[in-house]
Amino acid sequence: MIKEALQYLINLGNVEVKYENEQVYSTQPLHLLKEPIAKPLEVRSLSGVVEYLKSKFDVNQQLMVHVNSPTEVVAFGALNANENRNQFIQANALIPSFSFDRWYDAEEFNIKLQSTFVRNEDRDIMLKVVGNIKEENVKTVGDDGVSQAVSAKVGVATVATVQVPNPVVLKPYRTFVEVDQPESDFIFRMQNGPRCALFEADGGAWKLQAMKNIRTYLQEALAEEIEAGKIVIIA
Numbered sequence: 001m002i003k004e005a006l007q008y009l010i011n012l013g014n015v016e017v018k019y020e021n022e023q024v025y026s027t028q029p030l031h032l033l034k035e036p037i038a039k040p041l042e043v044r045s046l047s048g049v050v051e052y053l054k055s056k057f058d059v060n061q062q063l064m065v066h067v068n069s070p071t072e073v074v075a076f077g078a079l080n081a082n083e084n085r086n087q088f089i090q091a092n093a094l095i096p097s098f099s100f101d102r103w104y105d106a107e108e109f110n111i112k113l114q115s116t117f118v119r120n121e122d123r124d125i126m127l128k129v130v131g132n133i134k135e136e137n138v139k140t141v142g143d144d145g146v147s148q149a150v151s152a153k154v155g156v157a158t159v160a161t162v163q164v165p166n167p168v169v170l171k172p173y174r175t176f177v178e179v180d181q182p183e184s185d186f187i188f189r190m191q192n193g194p195r196c197a198l199f200e201a202d203g204g205a206w207k208l209q210a211m212k213n214i215r216t217y218l219q220e221a222l223a224e225e226i227e228a229g230k231i232v233i234i235a
Contacts, residue, residue: 035084037086038058040074042090043089049089049091058088062232063232064234065218066235067211067215071093072093075087075090098116098172103193103197106133109195110130116173117171118173122168129165165188169183170183174210179217182210184206186198187201219233
């Protein structure tokens, strides 16, 4: 048994390669030695990506910049011999937290509107309604299933029934802060409590606009590198 085991170990180093029927065979399993690939540097802004690419810190070759999503951009090189790519830098956006399709109490919703949305006309109207609610009851008005009204303070000492704006056009922070935040439609609803919620109503079209804004930003910031054929940008 010992002799057979030793002979087996010796034979492990003897690999024969055979060619039959236009195919290659070996007498022992073979393992591919792959070329090493780079682990991407992680940043949180588009400006970080631009500064890195302009510096040519690691490589001086043509790179492709892929706008993978509204919150992710990655730069990588060409395929190597093993059909893998070196990813040199990856940016992931820092975005404030807001949960769509979730009910917030009026005070928390008020704070979220001010801290996670870009100021515009509809946001300011919503703040006035939510910030001046006087009663807990939320009424449904009309027969379209959409319109709502609440009792809210409309003057120094006046309380009246105020219609809740719906739908609303808002600009939440959903992509890198260096670019314009996409504006899109939302359904604004209220419940007794009072509680408030926003529901996305654009079918995700904002994502395409955000990626377009990112690509435009990078094209302008890296115009010289693109002109020289060093950078290619896709989205």
